[in-house]
Amino acid sequence: MTTALSWHDVETRHYAAGGTVVAIGTQTQKAAYKDTPSDGDFRVSHVFVRNGDAWLIAGIQLSLTAPPQAR
16 A cells, blocks of 8 residues: 655656657655555656547656665
8 A cells, every 4th residue: 555655856858859758856755564564765757649639648757866775
């Protein structure tokens, strides 16, 4: 269960005459899976594409910014 989530330090890059946007930032989360904490900071990339008046998420990539803490 995720109890807190923030996306910050986001930079965007626009491509294909404004029809594609790549957003890269940091996601900080407080979460647990089966009572095991999975808190951390993740480097996140989102790829958005325009479909008429709507923006669609075409891809998401997450990577830990630091190794998990020993428990």
